[in-house]
Amino acid sequence: MILLLKRNTEQQQIEHLMEWLKGLGLETHLVKGKFQTILGLIGDTTAVDIDLLNGLDIVEDVKRIQEPYKNANRKFHPDDTVVEIGDIKIGGGNFQVIAGPCSVESEEQLTGIAKSVKASGAGMLRGGAFKPRTSPYAFQGLRGEGLELLEKAKAATGLPIVTEIMDASHLPMFENVDVIQVGARNMQNFELLKRLGKVDKPILLKRGLSSTIQELLMSAEYILAGGNSNVILCERGIRTFETYTRNTLDISAVPVLKELTHLPVIIDPSHASGMARLVKPLSLAAVAAGADGLIIEVHNDPAHALCDGPQSLTPEAFDELMTQIRTLLPLIQAQK
Amino acid sequence: MILLLKRNTEQQQIEHLMEWLKGLGLETHLVKGKFQTILGLIGDTTAVDIDLLNGLDIVEDVKRIQEPYKNANRKFHPDDTVVEIGDIKIGGGNFQVIAGPCSVESEEQLTGIAKSVKASGAGMLRGGAFKPRTSPYAFQGLRGEGLELLEKAKAATGLPIVTEIMDASHLPMFENVDVIQVGARNMQNFELLKRLGKVDKPILLKRGLSSTIQELLMSAEYILAGGNSNVILCERGIRTFETYTRNTLDISAVPVLKELTHLPVIIDPSHASGMARLVKPLSLAAVAAGADGLIIEVHNDPAHALCDGPQSLTPEAFDELMTQIRTLLPLIQAQK
């Protein structure tokens, strides 16, 4: 870490600062230039509060030399992490599609979709049991009952199940869940992240609506630092001024994350766009950009076809998309 | 709620939709115009999933006539809510300043600041015991010990204490806290909000970094719907493209919220700007815009003066600001 000090800083103030930094266990190097005084810090600066330093009267600017994440950093872990869920692998050249309904509604619905997406080539089943809803009056999910239905669908198909947790106190109910999802709104629920760092299950961590790529990596770092090294990152659209799509898919996040971290990176085109007809082009774009997987909403209840979620594919559309992905994928992977 | 249906929608589809809506307990009114078919819904539409309706093939657009929040809505509760914390009142013409350090560090620090801000006219003491930090390696607050120090400062000064909760499981430790703060990152931690709806303490709810005004009101609605009617809303800056300030204070949120809701609205100029020298102009602007209060960071540890947070006022600067607010306030209140 490098501190650029303001001109005219008094020697006494500089020494005061250096002593304080030494108290944090850091080695300091003072370089007085003709036009600028620079203070270099050596040691573990990950715990240093960069905002605090930036706010000091005598500091002009602070520049991190190293990213503030260690465990998630590709510099220190050059090889791709491969997350294994039973026989299913994701990352390191292993591409996976997670598919299923937005909400778990019934055994018939869920098992039907599970069989269908498995036949189309999905590697895991998604389905919301606990639903984060903006309104307290909206359906909050089947909760515990939804988890049981997911387990039944898993028993019927063999597909590992992925579902969202909303509070650490629910963890005991997630014993038979294969991958625990942290939703966008909880990406910086640090107490939850700490608890998931102690869990022996892969975590699917979704980027917050207005979280930077670095903040996503810092949240992954909370889980990794706790001892759980199986984290899958998911870009699901960010909040911008554009209102035509529900969110703006940040496709650049795929190559950027692949460069900065060794963790698998997947895309959620359903939530990013909020429109079923955009799922296909965005999925293909994600494959082309180098993503390790996709998480896609599929709904198949013909009796309520009228009420299909706006962002859900029909099983037929999903099947067609999977065929296209299978054609595209080897071509992209060959070009790396 | 009004649904504009697409042209060429078949009668059968419309009837299918109407039946489904009736199943939700809603009365429907079909108006077939020359150029557009409109379906009006009467009843409690707060639980209706507007995204789902919008996504239906036959729906062109959905228009809510009523806001989706009821308990927080000024239309149904025209009088200002006055939140009372002991003798301290906020809202309904009662202006309060909450002041104190970013983090609780020691008894000496906290009680010193508490005495000082009380002398300057602050009505409540703030101080972080549990600290949400982007990095897992950064200081996470004194946690339980910090809460004890807050209680000691309260005992020494009589100032009610305001501090942030990060997880519902910590609630038992908050027994002696006067106002429980929900931080910006937890504004949509719905499980936490539900729990706070059952608590018999005022809640200070901060707007999320990228949450709309309506989303803030919906989060307040979670607490109110649970039975806790003492919610104080806090605008603390939103995330925009501008990087000069840490966040962009949305000053318009003050008059907008005062119009939409009866709940008290306060401003946090310290976090909004991230710069102590902007706290004064932003505080005065908040008063002029009609805010019911302010929450301001004040730090007074002379031994570590070097490390004062960049956004914290000194006790002297805070005292001067309080004098200015006292001059300005009656003038603004007289103009309402």
Place this chain on the structure above:
Amino acid sequence: MILLLKRNTEQQQIEHLMEWLKGLGLETHLVKGKFQTILGLIGDTTAVDIDLLNGLDIVEDVKRIQEPYKNANRKFHPDDTVVEIGDIKIGGGNFQVIAGPCSVESEEQLTGIAKSVKASGAGMLRGGAFKPRTSPYAFQGLRGEGLELLEKAKAATGLPIVTEIMDASHLPMFENVDVIQVGARNMQNFELLKRLGKVDKPILLKRGLSSTIQELLMSAEYILAGGNSNVILCERGIRTFETYTRNTLDISAVPVLKELTHLPVIIDPSHASGMARLVKPLSLAAVAAGADGLIIEVHNDPAHALCDGPQSLTPEAFDELMTQIRTLLPLIQAQK
């Protein structure tokens, strides 16, 4: 267009409004429902000021049934527009890559790059003669001299040339330019757009940094309404809170624009990301999402290799990318 009127609106006010609307040449249809009064407008509503209507005291909301653009609207022009520049076609299944340096620097530089990108398969040559620069002290481009160098490069290679105009008064100098580019900062320079509507050359219209998709189409409409039907739209990244990349490429804009308009849509991965190493994944993503072309920065001056723009590809990297695009393109086009 539909106006939802507020409850309790007096009959006299409604009649006043209807008369005023008739004065604008619109037919009005009043539908008084049990709970809402609706006023439908028939006729050419493109000139109606929706903000003005929204602001009327008696209006609850205004809903456009038709998009406010006509000439650019796919509903009225279902077939893809194919823009022809000599033998080069773009749109309607014709994919083109426009390549060249950020700034025109010298004849040697430009002609060298032109030959190189032509050999790799580029269909047009780009190069900035007039450069929009944030700082008045930065290099403003070779201006007229730059245009001459572009003409020489065209003569040497046969590649049509694409270059940016910054002021309508420069138009006479653009006589030999094949495609006139309107930069992101001028997307809403309406006087310039009007002038370009009278020009007999294709226009490459870049989306503004914070312009919505609809605003981009409205700016295209300015050109089309003037009589110039050859407009190519270009998504080049929008401004968001994310700072890792220079802008955020809105990849969803490709399928959205292809749905809303018949005009060709291309992507500028160089400006969107600001990083050469992201150009390849974003280019492939653009192809996969269905774009009609790309505009890519290529630089080849070995003597100044040190100063290659951060977002420019070397000719070698560009050649490799073109090979990958040629492999990917037929696969994507076959899937439509």
Place this chain on the structure above:
Amino acid sequence: MILLLKRNTEQQQIEHLMEWLKGLGLETHLVKGKFQTILGLIGDTTAVDIDLLNGLDIVEDVKRIQEPYKNANRKFHPDDTVVEIGDIKIGGGNFQVIAGPCSVESEEQLTGIAKSVKASGAGMLRGGAFKPRTSPYAFQGLRGEGLELLEKAKAATGLPIVTEIMDASHLPMFENVDVIQVGARNMQNFELLKRLGKVDKPILLKRGLSSTIQELLMSAEYILAGGNSNVILCERGIRTFETYTRNTLDISAVPVLKELTHLPVIIDPSHASGMARLVKPLSLAAVAAGADGLIIEVHNDPAHALCDGPQSLTPEAFDELMTQIRTLLPLIQAQK
């Protein structure tokens, strides 16, 4: 300017870079630290392309020590600029309110409003003759005829007139305009800014919807560098994710700009919010935050009262606001 070079950069590359920088007229200072090599640049770095340097392979980061604007910089011009328009002064403790209709519609309308706002205490008259409209089909303003009506209103009241220019070629028509306004959409129309740098009239420069504070200052610099030192800056709301208000007023821009520059800073609460009922609280907030003035929309045509712009005050509301401002202003100015 300071360049942090990457580790492992070869000596030859560093020398290559230093030679190139010397070619730009800069003095270089190399500081090789234990862990980082730093290259300091002395000289006029305003013309250096920071993006280009950032993109060099061997450069880790670039840090400007000096702001890239000189003429607009308070460091070099500590005293407030006072812009004089006849007897009217703005800046340096002189507060002015510019008021008038959004669009000039008729002599009767404009002169009526002009007399009214003058009586209420406005110092200048605003009114749009050339109107930037998103739609080519919307009313584009009375243009030349509108300018004539503004001159008549000036003759009738003595109020200096402020109106927007949309293209440099219209300048001859602006001979009798007192203050030329550059709209938000043209803030980075650099060719126009250059022309206005040669004009002997004050320029009212509005911040672009998605322009940073630094970009606003760089656009001012274009005008100042051309020799025109009379620039008034105007914050008029930025584009964010919040849709309740038309834009988000960045109130922090007032104290930030007052710190960074000596130019007068005014606020446009009408365009920032798009709602007449927010104009009062935002105007008072602007005064409290230290603004040098306001520009406010006022409309008074009783015959078309129905069609008052949603963001325009009535003359009565404006008069009341002016009274409040006159009470507030001395109190705020006394506190500086």
